Amino acid sequence: MGKGDRRSKRGKIFRGTYGKRRVKPSEAAKAAKKAAAATEAAAS
Numbered sequence: 229m230g231k232g233d234r235r236s237k238r239g240k241i242f243r244g245t246y247g248k249r250r251v252k253p254s255e256a257a258k259a260a261k262k263a264a265a266a267t268e269a270a271a272s
Contacts, residue, residue, distance in 0.1 A: 233239040240250035253261075 231242040246252045
């Protein structure tokens with residue numbers, strides 16, 4: 229259970245892959261994050 233474990237979340241992050249343990253962010257989540265960043269930048 230570490231970086232070398234392909235099944236664990238840490239292993240997925242280390243390898244840069246996705247799966248059941250590390251799900252890809254949805255398109256809606258990406259858009260919301262981008263909008264929040266834009267709003268924060270405009271407020272500063």
